[in-house]
Amino acid sequence: MIIDFTIQNFRSIKDETLLSMHVESPRNHLSTHVAYPAGDRIGVLRSIGIYGANASGKTNILLAFQALQNLVVYSGDLKEGEPIPWYDPYRLSDATKKAPVKFELEFFSHDNIRYLYSVSFTHTSIIEESLDFFPTRQKANIFKRTENDSWETIQFGGHYKGGARRIPIFKNNSYLSKAANSAAAADVIRAAYDFFRKDIAILGPNQQVLMSDMNEYEKSIDFTSKLLCLVDTGIARIKVHKNENFSPDFIPDNLPEKVKKVLIERSKLQLFFAHENESGDLEEFEEDRESEGTQKLFSFLPMLQGVLSSGGIIFMDELENSFHPHIAELIIKLFNDSEVNTKNAQLIFTTHNIQLMNPARMRRDQIWFTEKIRGKTQLYSLDSFDKKEVKSNSPFDDWYDDGRFGALPSIDYMSISKLLRPAEDEKLAEDNKNSNFFE
Template identity: 25%
Template sequence: MLLSFRFANHRSFRDEQQLNLMPVYGDGVEPTESAPQSVQVVGVFGANASGKSNCLGALAFMREMVVGSDRAVEPGEGLSREPFRLDPDGGAQPSRYVVDLQLGGIRHTYGFTIDDERVLEEWLYHYPLGRRRRVFERDGDEFAWGEESGRRGDLGQIAGITAPTALFLSTVARFGHSRPEPDPTNPQPLHDTYRWFYLASPRADAASGLSVLLDGGRADAEQVRHLVVDLLQAADVGIVGVVLRPDRSNDDVSWRQGPTRGMRGRVRAAMSAAIPPRRIQFAHQGPHGPALLDLHDQSTGTRQLLTLGLHAADVLGTGATMLIDEIDASLHPILTAKLISLFRSQKANPLGSQLIFTSHDAALLGTLDAEEILRRDEIWFVEKDDEGASSLYPLTDFKPRKEGENRQRRYLNGNYGAVPDLSTHLFEQALATRGGSDDAAAE
């Protein structure tokens, strides 16, 4: 579970920012023992090019470094990062990424600092019994271990082969002994922290999500098919079923002709005979009964719904964190609100999965069925200053109005900032000028 994320010098963010997911209790409401340690949903709102995507991108970049830095960069080639480039000194300053996590009931703090050449610093602490304990600290190529780090001899050997461009957490995960899930009775901070990043996987597209159905060897393919049908029927998009059929559109008889095509051809023929290729189609209710259409025949909104629905089902089943940029793209606000509500439901989300998304849709700041779609402590804004640097701040910085708070209207009126500063005159003038030049050319 993510408690907070801090980062600095990443794309449009120059100064250090913090996305704090700790609940904010107000109006006389006090936390209880059963209350979650962090909010399950965070929505980030702002104008176009304000830096919303860069906020999520910073966390995604940190995840990519943790999962793959030990093998993604060739020695001597440096690191590929994206610092704040509007300031001439921005590229020379290091970038910093830090997360606070709740893993197995214990708080962990992990972070690193990098420049274009190498990892400058890296550290991991955990807090059993509420006291900070060092797991490891890294300063360049020098490492320091905590008293509870366990096999420090083994860790020292792994540190010795950790490349300057690789994170130690990535390297130790490759050579250590990982396990499927945290064990509160036997905490392993290194592997538990790595596992959190590994599960926070990037969003897949509809085609890759539906590939589970096409894999005849997958034991859960039928379960996923029922999920897809239920999801589409609940969304009322006109689809009444999902059909899997043999796919012979790519058959190539030439490579089935035995020894004359070589060993590779025989292997492909044997695999095709064992697991015949399949094709997924969607049954739409028509005037004369169901009609079958392919995935590419579906609307953009239907494909987006499948993308988010399948990915959300996977995340909710693992207790992971889901990142979505522009959650409202091609989706009706009611569908978006229902997707958000899944993560706020204890029944649908018993493992405490989290959803962090960006959006332009001010309707998500309002209510649905007399219930708030997002609470005050689940709403954040991004805004750029006159120097082009983005800043991140929460709605809780603003005091609610005594007579009631219409957040959607107040946001669109600019009361919270993070809206476009649009010049209607210049906007109309630019379009009118363009049209005039085209008319003159035509004459």
């Protein structure tokens, strides 16, 4: 589970910015929305929603997570001198154009060990990197790397045990990435790395989910079929026919081999969605005959099942573009339900759907806003407002719509309408034409 995420100098986020899922002072309001992965010491939110105007930086929060994930998982594969492709600084200031991007993530791994990973990097080099964990209530360092360190001078804490330490790396390699991919990696390193590699899924608007394990995919179809029947899609059953001789006509060459293999295997599965006809019999339709919304939901549900059963994290950009508001509400409700979400899975989403911002559905600390001021994204929580004025039962949605919390688009209707009005000479010509017509 993610506790805190700090971003600095990434895309529209110039200054140090904190997105926190840590519950500072648990309250009775929707208390089941809070999980306690380490007993009752630290409360962590099961879901949060980020609101804001278009281009305010909502998506950049999720892209920052993705950049950090890619840096940890893939930078170990970079050859000497290759640029770090996830370096994307704030470009509206000369002071930041070439300055390091900085990320810090505090999280719980699958074994409920609390970690703190920090990294800063430029286009060509990792400047600083460190990994700490909490074997007790006190923080202990696993490794620390500074700008002047080579792989031979990286510092290691006393808790780094059971694996090789001095692993050769280039300046553009994350030590965590390189060390964890070694067969001699210590368990404490591997557990932190696996959190980034296995536990995080990031979905952009309208992005389809592609499961890599085809056996698990086929097993999940029965579950998906049952669930689709329960959300009023009209589907009674899904049937699968396998055609070993079928293959897709075209697969882009630039895709990773693993993805190509999955696409080929997936194309051999022909899915038929059965609907009940007027006589009560079942009529089968090919997958592409289903609505776009049903296809998206069908693609997403196996991931939902997998994340809830394993305790992973889903980031979804523009939730309302993927699902009907009632389906979006259902997904959030499942994550917030402690009886369903027993493995402490998390959902982080961006949205414009004000219906979801309701005290019956979300806590104050689950609602976040982005606002862009002079090109810079500001991120803040509803919980930062005066609690005497904005209470747990306040109508968040109505007050947001009224502009009390900011993070709304500024629309100058008079200027827009003036821009779209016909030019005076065009209007005069049209008036003359109409006048001549009636003479």
